Amino acid sequence: MTLDRRDFLLGSLAAAAACGARRDPAATAGGPPAAPAAGPAAPPPAAPARKKSILVLGGTGFLGPHVVTAALARGHTVTLFNRGKTHADLFPGVEKLHGDRDGHLEALAGRTWDAVIDPSGYVPRIVKASAELLAPRVGHYVFISTISVYAKFDTVNPDESLPVATLADPTSEDVKAGYGALKALCEQAAEAAMPGRVASIRPGLIIGPGDPSGRFTHWPTRLAEGGEVLAPGDGGTPVQYIDGRDLGAWIVRVVEDRTVGTMNALGPANRVTMQSVLDECNRALGNRARLTWVDAAFLDQQGVEGWRDMPMWLDNHGDFAGFGTLQNTRAVRAGLAFRPIGDTARDTLAWLGTLPADERAKARSSGITREKEAAVLAAWHAHQGGRASR
Ligand SMILES: NC(=O)c1ccc[n+]([C@@H]2O[C@H](COP(=O)([O-])OP(=O)(O)OC[C@H]3O[C@@H](n4cnc5c(N)ncnc54)[C@H](OP(=O)(O)O)[C@@H]3O)[C@@H](O)[C@H]2O)c1
Numbered sequence: 447m448t449l450d451r452r453d454f455l456l457g458s459l460a461a462a463a464a465c466g467a468r469r470d471p472a473a474t475a476g477g478p479p480a481a482p483a484a485g486p487a488a489p490p491p492a493a494p495a496r497k498k499s500i501l502v503l504g505g506t507g508f509l510g511p512h513v514v515t516a517a518l519a520r521g522h523t524v525t526l527f528n529r530g531k532t533h534a535d536l537f538p539g540v541e542k543l544h545g546d547r548d549g550h551l552e553a554l555a556g557r558t559w560d561a562v563i564d565p566s567g568y569v570p571r572i573v574k575a576s577a578e579l580l581a582p583r584v585g586h587y588v589f590i591s592t593i594s595v596y597a598k599f600d601t602v603n604p605d606e607s608l609p610v611a612t613l614a615d616p617t618s619e620d621v622k623a624g625y626g627a628l629k630a631l632c633e634q635a636a637e638a639a640m641p642g643r644v645a646s647i648r649p650g651l652i653i654g655p656g657d658p659s660g661r662f663t664h665w666p667t668r669l670a671e672g673g674e675v676l677a678p679g680d681g682g683t684p685v686q687y688i689d690g691r692d693l694g695a696w697i698v699r700v701v702e703d704r705t706v707g708t709m710n711a712l713g714p715a716n717r718v719t720m721q722s723v724l725d726e727c728n729r730a731l732g733n734r735a736r737l738t739w740v741d742a743a744f745l746d747q748q749g750v751e752g753w754r755d756m757p758m759w760l761d762n763h764g765d766f767a768g769f770g771t772l773q774n775t776r777a778v779r780a781g782l783a784f785r786p787i788g789d790t791a792r793d794t795l796a797w798l799g800t801l802p803a804d805e806r807a808k809a810r811s812s813g814i815t816r817e818k819e820a821a822v823l824a825a826w827h828a829h830q831g832g833r834a835s836r
Pocket of ligand 1: 653
């Protein structure tokens with residue numbers, strides 16, 4: 447698979463600081479020593495020790511609302527900064543500042559917050575502008591990056607020191623073409639503006655209620671429809687993902703603990719495979735589906751593409767040999783926790799049911815069509831029959 451293809455795949459998911467996640471010394475100065483590098487995460491306190499004022503740059507798309515909901519539930523004060531275009535009716539009781547990250551940050555001038563969470567930064571020049579403006583009056587910058595920063599996934603069990611992608615043209619701001627490399631430069635821009643005060647969070651595929659991309663959503667909808675379901679590979683492919691609600695709650699924990707450093711944010715805690723995930727989702731949805739696993743080479747011959755037609759799955763070899771095996775140890779030590787995938791599947795379906803028909807269609811638009819699935823299954827059975835009779 448070419449790297450262009452990689453950017454298409456991972457970009458559609460949407461200073462490689464190799465330093466480990468750690469508590470900002472400023473957060474613990476005069477208090478207890480910083481958290482040890484190893485050991486299980488302490489459960490979050492029932493209520494935060496100190497309520498924080500948090501600025502969210504964005505906050506009304508997919509991940510942002512999960513962060514805002516979690517922050518409000520923990521009693522923090524939230525301010526949103528966005529253009530007022532996306533889901534403008536969300537969070538009516540929350541302070542909203544309007545502007546444009548690209549050149550119109552005036553509404554932020556002179557204001558002070560404990561922390562800023564940045565889920566909407568894609569271009570280093572733009573992240574630099576907000577981080578530099580806020581540096582004197584904000585203690586902590588939490589930048590939402592991505593695992594697409596990595597140049598390749600050709601090693602198994604890599605941690606955050608895996609090399610990041612670079613731009614062929616360093617002046618490019620073409621996010622579609624250079625999503626991962628630009629995100630890596632955004633991380634570096636934030637760190638340069640606020641050295642030692644930045645958490646760069648690198649999520650994998652974000653799933654669950656609110657996901658407009660329809661990627662994971664293919665699986666619960668298709669499994670719930672029942673019957674014979676096309677499943678990719680031999681079932682043993684390792685897969686990773688993160689429920690947006692778990693990610694949102696953890697980002698707030700990162701703010702509360704003033705954790706800094708670079709962290710992969712994906713789960714679950716233990717290695718799972720495509721088969722264990724689909725089986726668990728199927729069980730949670732009433733066991734209506736019968737999975738037929740079709741090998742990767744056959745899928746390729748039939749023009750079935752990993753990730754696009756078979757969401758969450760990539761035929762992992764070559765540059766993707768270690769895909770699905772990224773370490774999440776730093777994030778787990780910093781408190782990242784995971785709900786069962788069956789709960790995510792059930793909740794995703796329930797959320798879909800609340801959408802108006804046109805939005806529901808959009809949120810289900812990824813994944814193989816029923817027609818193509820039926821054709822591939824028929825071809826597979828014919829192929830198997832042919833092999834059996836040889
Ligand atoms: N989805 C995945 O699987 C996945 C995987 C890995 C990483 N990620 C990362 O996770 C994050 C997801 O972000 P999200 O879109 O869900 O965040 P979000 O904060 O929920 O939504 C994006 C927000 O940015 C605002 N915005 C967009 N352009 C703006 C501008 N020029 N000026 C001011 N505000 C602007 C939008 O509001 P207005 O339109 O009203 O301005 C909206 O509030 C991204 O950083 C992505 O790279 C995603």
